[in-house]
Each structure stands twice: as C-alpha cells, then as structure tokens.
Amino acid sequence: MNKIFETPLYPYTRSPDQGCTPVARRRVVIVGAGPVGLAAAIDLAQQGIEAVVLDDNDKVSFGSRAICFAKRQLEILDRLGCGQQMVDKGVVWNLGKVFFGDRKVYEFNLLPEDGHQRPAFINLQQYYFETYLVQRAQQLQSQGAPIELRGQNKVLQVQDQGDHVALRIDTPEGPYDLQADWLIACDGAGSPIRAMMGLDFVGRVFEDNFLIADVIMDAEFPTERWFWFDPPFNKGQSALLHKQPDGVWRIDLQLGWDIDKEQEKQPERVIPRLKAMLGDDVNFQLEWVSIYTFQCRRMEKFRHNRVVFAGDSAHQVSPFGARGANSGLQDADNLVWKLKLVIDGKAPPALLDSYDSERVYGADENILNSSRSTDFITPKSQQSRIFRDAVLDLSEHFAFARPLVNSGRLSLPCTYDGSVLNSADALPQGPARTRPGAPCPDVALENGYLLPQLGNDFVLLCINTPAPEALQVNGIALRPLALSCDPETNTALAQRYLGDAPAAVYLLRPDQHVAARWPSYNETDICAALLRATAQG
Amino acid sequence: MSSLILTPNLDRPDDVYADLLEAHEGLDKAQSDALNARLILVLANHIGDRQIIAEALQAAKQAGQPA
Ligand SMILES: Cc1cc2nc3c(=O)[nH]c(=O)nc-3n(C[C@H](O)[C@H](O)[C@H](O)COP(=O)(O)OP(=O)(O)OC[C@H]3O[C@@H](n4cnc5c(N)ncnc54)[C@H](O)[C@@H]3O)c2cc1C
Numbered sequence: 001m002n003k004i005f006e007t008p009l010y011p012y013t014r015s016p017d018q019g020c021t022p023v024a025r026r027r028v029v030i031v032g033a034g035p036v037g038l039a040a041a042i043d044l045a046q047q048g049i050e051a052v053v054l055d056d057n058d059k060v061s062f063g064s065r066a067i068c069f070a071k072r073q074l075e076i077l078d079r080l081g082c083g084q085q086m087v088d089k090g091v092v093w094n095l096g097k098v099f100f101g102d103r104k105v106y107e108f109n110l111l112p113e114d115g116h117q118r119p120a121f122i123n124l125q126q127y128y129f130e131t132y133l134v135q136r137a138q139q140l141q142s143q144g145a146p147i148e149l150r151g152q153n154k155v156l157q158v159q160d161q162g163d164h165v166a167l168r169i170d171t172p173e174g175p176y177d178l179q180a181d182w183l184i185a186c187d188g189a190g191s192p193i194r195a196m197m198g199l200d201f202v203g204r205v206f207e208d209n210f211l212i213a214d215v216i217m218d219a220e221f222p223t224e225r226w227f228w229f230d231p232p233f234n235k236g237q238s239a240l241l242h243k244q245p246d247g248v249w250r251i252d253l254q255l256g257w258d259i260d261k262e263q264e265k266q267p268e269r270v271i272p273r274l275k276a277m278l279g280d281d282v283n284f285q286l287e288w289v290s291i292y293t294f295q296c297r298r299m300e301k302f303r304h305n306r307v308v309f310a311g312d313s314a315h316q317v318s319p320f321g322a323r324g325a326n327s328g329l330q331d332a333d334n335l336v337w338k339l340k341l342v343i344d345g346k347a348p349p350a351l352l353d354s355y356d357s358e359r360v361y362g363a364d365e366n367i368l369n370s371s372r373s374t375d376f377i378t379p380k381s382q383q384s385r386i387f388r389d390a391v392l393d394l395s396e397h398f399a400f401a402r403p404l405v406n407s408g409r410l411s412l413p414c415t416y417d418g419s420v421l422n423s424a425d426a427l428p429q430g431p432a433r434t435r436p437g438a439p440c441p442d443v444a445l446e447n448g449y450l451l452p453q454l455g456n457d458f459v460l461l462c463i464n465t466p467a468p469e470a471l472q473v474n475g476i477a478l479r480p481l482a483l484s485c486d487p488e489t490n491t492a493l494a495q496r497y498l499g500d501a502p503a504a505v506y507l508l509r510p511d512q513h514v515a516a517r518w519p520s521y522n523e524t525d526i527c528a529a530l531l532r533a534t535a536q537g
Numbered sequence: 538m539s540s541l542i543l544t545p546n547l548d549r550p551d552d553v554y555a556d557l558l559e560a561h562e563g564l565d566k567a568q569s570d571a572l573n574a575r576l577i578l579v580l581a582n583h584i585g586d587r588q589i590i591a592e593a594l595q596a597a598k599q600a601g602q603p604a
Binding site for chain 2: 390400
C-alpha cells in the first residue's frame with residue numbers, strides 16, 4: 001500500500017490547553033482536517049483569525065476519494081497560497097469521451113474559452129490535495145500565523161452555550177475541555193457533531209454499488225476522461241477511466257445493487273474485471289480498491305448559532321460531477337470572510353445566515369445535478385433505461401442529443417441569484433455571467449490575470465471610469481482597482497465585464513463574487529451596496 | 538407565446554398514422570420501445586420549448602384516464 005496513507009502529517013503533541021484552568025477559549029475551532037476544514041483554517045489564519053483544527057487522525061484520508069478538482073477551486077486555492085503546487089502536480093485534462101457499448105458516441109472539450117489562468121480541471125489524488133493543504137497550514141504557522149493542527153484530537157462532546165461552544169476532546173493522554181467562540185464542523189459525511197446535536201440529514205440513497213480501483217500502470221491511454229455506458233466488459237453497467245499523477249489510473253465500475261461487497265473487493269474478483277477492460281497484455285498493480293454506495297442529502301440548515309457546518313458534514317452528493325470536495329471548498333470560501341467581519345465586530349452575526357442561504361442554494365444545485373447524472377448513468381426503471389439508450393443512440397448521429405448525454409455535469413461554481421447580499425443589477429446591458437451573485441470569471445490582462453488581483457477584501461473594480469481613493473464604510477475597507485478596456489484589443493474583458501456598456505463599476509466580495517454593479521461611480525450607491533453585502537442594509 | 542395545439546393539425550392524418558405503424562413493422566417490443574423513445578426525443582428537440590412539452594405530457598397523461 002502507498003506509504004502516504006501511513007505517514008503522520010501532524011502527529012499528536014500535548015497542547016497547553018490540555019488540563020488548564022480555567023478552560024482555554026479559542027476564537028475558531030474547526031473539527032476535521034479534510035479538504036474543507038484545512039481550507040477554512042488557512043483562509044482564517046491568512047486573515048489573522050485564530051484557527052485551531054482538531055482531527056481524530058493525523059494522516060491524509062484513507063483510500064481512493066476525490067480526484068477531480070475544478071477551475072473555481074484552483075482559483076480559491078490560489079487565494080489560499082497553494083494553487084500552483086496543485087496544478088504543478090496535477091494532471092490537466094479538458095477532453096472527455098463517451099462510449100456506448102463498443103462505440104464512441106461523442107466527445108467534449110471542457111474549456112473552449114481562453115483567458116483563464118487555471119485549466120477547467122486537474123486530476124490529483126485527494127491525499128496530495130490534503131498534504132499540500134497541511135503543508136501550507138504549517139508554512140503559515142511557521143511564519144507566525146495563528147493556526148494550529150492538533151492530531152489525534154477526537155471530539156467527544158459539543159454544546160452550544162449561547163455565547164460560546166463547549167467541547168470535550170479525547171487524546172492519547174486522555175480527555176480535555178476547550179471552548180470556542182465559533183465552531184466549524186467539517187467532520188465529514190458521517191459528522192459525529194451533527195449526531196451530537198441531534199440534527200437531521202435526509203435525502204436519497206441510490207441503490208447501486210461502484211467498484212473504485214486505483215491502479216498503477218504504464219498504459220497508452222490518453223489524458224482524457226473516458227466514460228462507458230453498457231460496455232462489453234461490464235455489460236448493462238457503466239465504467240470510467242481517468243488518469244491521475246504518478247501513473248495511477250482511476251477505474252470506476254458500476255456493479256449493481258445485489259452483490260457481495262466483501263467478495264467483490266477481493267483481488268481474485270477485481271483483477272479479471274480489470275483485465276477484461278484493459279486487455280490481457282496491460283500490466284497493472286492495484287493501489288487501492290474499495291466499494292462505494294452513494295447518497296444525495298443535506299442538512300436543513302448549515303448554521304446553528306455558533307456551530308456552522310461545512311463540506312460533507314452539511315451535504316453529500318454522488319461523485320458524478322466531482323461536486324463533493326469542490327462544493328465544500330466553496331463553503332469555506334463563502335464562510336470565512338463573513339466570519340471574519342463578524343468576529344471583528346464589523347458586521348452583525350446575521351451575516352452568517354447568508355452563508356446558510358447561499359450555500360444551501362449551492363448544495364441544492366449540486367444535489368440536483370448529481371442526482372440527475374446518477375439517474376442517467378444508473379437508470380432505475382426499464383423506461384428510464386429505454387430513454388437513456390435512446391439518447392446515446394441519437395448522440396452518435398445527431399448533435400441535438402449530445403447535450404442530453406449525462407455522464408456527470410462537472411462542477412461549476414454557483415451563482416447566488418436572489419441572495420440577500422446582492423443589490424439590484426444596475427447594469428442590465430452588462431453580461432449575464434457577471435450579474436450580482438456570480439463568481440468573477442478570470443481574464444488575461446497585459447501583466448497577468450485578473451483573479452489574483454481580487455479577493456480577501458472588498459474590491460471596487462472600475463472599468464473605463466476613474467477609480468476613487470481607497471474607501472472605508474463602517475470600518476470595512478474597499479480596495480479600488482482601475483482597468484481600462486479597449487473592446488477591440490481585450491475582447492475577453494469586454495465580453496465578460498462590459499457587455500454593451502462602455503464602462504462599469506463592480507463591487508466584488510472577498511470571495512470574488514459580484515455583489516453589485518453600475519454603469520458609473522456613485523459613492524452613495526456603493527456605500528449602500530457594501531452595507532447590504534454585509535447584512536447591514 | 539405559443540401553446541400546445543390540441544385541435545386537428547395534421548394535413549393527412551391517415552397517412553401519418555400509417556407511417557407510424559409502418560415504422561414499427563417487424564420490430565419486437567424492445568425495438569419498438571426504443572424507436573418510440575428516439576422519436577419522442579427527436580420531436581421534443583424540434584419543438585424546443587419546455588412549456589409546450591410539459592403541456593403535451595399533461596395532455597397525454599390526462600387522455601389515459603377516464604374522462
Ligand atoms: C469515490 C469518491 C470519489 C470522489 N471524487 C471526488 C472528486 O473527484 N471531486 C470532488 O470534489 N469530490 C470527490 N469526492 C468527495 C470528496 O472526497 C469529499 O467531498 C471530501 O473529502 C469532503 O471533505 P470534508 O473536509 O468535508 O470531509 P472529510 O474529507 O470526510 O474530512 C472529515 C474529517 O473529519 C475528521 N473527523 C470526523 N469525526 C471527528 C471527530 N469526532 N473528531 C475529530 N475529527 C473528526 C475525520 O478524521 C476527517 O479527517 C469523492 C468521494 C468519493 C468517495
């Protein structure tokens with residue numbers, strides 16, 4: 001087995017908080033050092049907010065999990081200071097091919113648009129993803145940022161005390177108590193904290209099993225996502241082949257519902273299945289084999305006073321579409337700036353309710369997409385299979401049917417239409433893709449890209465109109481950024497931010513989403529929009 | 538906005554009906570079901586309007602119940 005699973009990354013050491021009286025109080029305690037908890041902690045610490053991460057383990061998460069990370073998540077990671085490392089190690093891919101039976105029915109290219117610093121997707125094993133996040137957290141810590149990872153710290157009890165949260169934590173040296181001003185529960189789909197608080201987690205179970213095999217092989221397959229419906233080597237089921245770094249390939253085979261999971265995991269069952277798929281002459285080694293079943297569900301509310309749920313603890317989707325970790329990172333991205341303003345006393349706690357409404361909206365979008373993909377990939381009735389096969393047959397011949405083929409609608413960032421933080425769109429002739437609530441699309445500028453210049457603070461982006469001096473509204477800084485745009489030479493900037501308008505002013509949130517936009521600069525409107533975007537308007 | 542046409546609209550109804558039957562001739566049940574599904578998708582795309590398709594679904598459902 002891969003050594004990375006066995007290497008402690010943040011081994012247990014005794015904290016001065018253990019056994020101290022009175023009980024120590026920390027600003028933000030995060031439970032769970034998975035992708036989401038680590039991202040939230042890094043973001044907080046970068047903003048100078050104390051973050052203590054507790055995990056009952058001290059290693060990367062076990063086995064085959066996430067491999068596909070989307071452009072928006074890479075952009076978030078850029079803001080967290082570790083995007084480049086992920087891209088350098090990851091496998092960049094854009095092309096997907098879809099097969100039905102023994103024939104290719106069509107292919108798609110994910111990123112036909114240029115002017116983006118980051119690719120549509122990279123493939124990277126979750127264990128690398130987590131390792132790089134841990135390294136980034138440790139780097140920040142060594143630079144004096146207020147971040148700490150506590151391995152082998154298992155949370156046993158959580159109680160919301162109104163003005164703080166009380167925790168009881170077990171360690172190899174016995175239990176201790178800790179208090180937190182705020183608790184972020186990133187403790188995964190099985191969230192013990194959710195159970196401790198007696199909260200529900202309802203949704204839909206998909207009656208199907210998938211064999212996930214990560215194999216090491218030297219193969220001639222190209223760097224593309226290959227998806228099969230009803231292939232000859234897995235009759236009546238589906239299959240996926242995808243490349244990861246280090247010559248590792250992800251193979252995903254649908255097995256159906258009535259199977260013996262223990263038996264199907266045995267190498268003597270798995271190897272013949274893989275040989276049937278890859279051919280007899282391909283040499284491979286198994287890195288990891290597991291069997292998964294899928295659920296789509298979410299909590300009713302993600303914020304419960306001082307306890308906030310993020311990532312898989314709050315919502316779960318099927319892996320088709322790579323929306324799990326990807327949406328969890330958007331949770332962290334959405335939450336941290338709001339929590340910081342609340343902690344700094346610059347916004348009311350009600351701002352956190354917009355985390356709830358925006359990310360519940362995002363979760364519903366993800367659940368809808370991933371449920372529909374699952375229904376297409378694994379038809380649950382004879383009639384749904386008939387329609388599915390009809391779409392696939394038609395897609396080989398006619399372009400109209402290709403958008404109906406659903407082998408996973410790959411993760412795209414959510415636009416928070418209708419969010420209470422948005423101001424009415426005052427630039428209706430502007431492009432729809434940058435309407436209030438939308439995530440900012442990247443653009444290539446003369447010296448670098450746009451997105452690295454946005455985020456962490458509120459930014460006032462002024463295109464073809466003079467920018468004011470730096471503004472402050474109720475103690476919240478607004479950083480101006482002026483750009484000039486000749487629609488003839490920078491068509492991408494014009495298409496993505498101006499549309500038919502000659503000039504535009506955008507109020508952008510610290511998570512790079514649009515809060516408001518106007519045709520020109522007007523301080524009164526901008527102040528009102530900023531107050532609204534921080535739940536004060 | 539246009540809505541679903543539920544009054545006679547076929548130029549030569551008997552011919553169209555015969556075409557439908559002819560297309561299914563010699564097919565077994567599975568092949569016929571598959572053909573119907575492809576046909577529905579082709580027609581749905583031609584209509585291109587979700588609202589009209591929803592009305593058509595409603596009309597088809599309703600006609601399957603006693604009046
Ligand atoms: C087969 C498969 C393929 C996937 N593919 C993708 C993909 O391609 N792209 C994608 O975006 N997502 C994918 N996912 C989903 C992704 O793996 C998850 O969404 C992601 O790991 C969620 O991160 P998290 O931080 O919320 O939770 P987790 O990663 O589950 O982390 C939770 C952490 O909490 C800790 N913890 C739990 N209880 C306690 C406690 N009491 N005290 C202290 N610590 C505790 C655990 O040790 C763990 O470290 C896939 C998942 C599967 C299973």
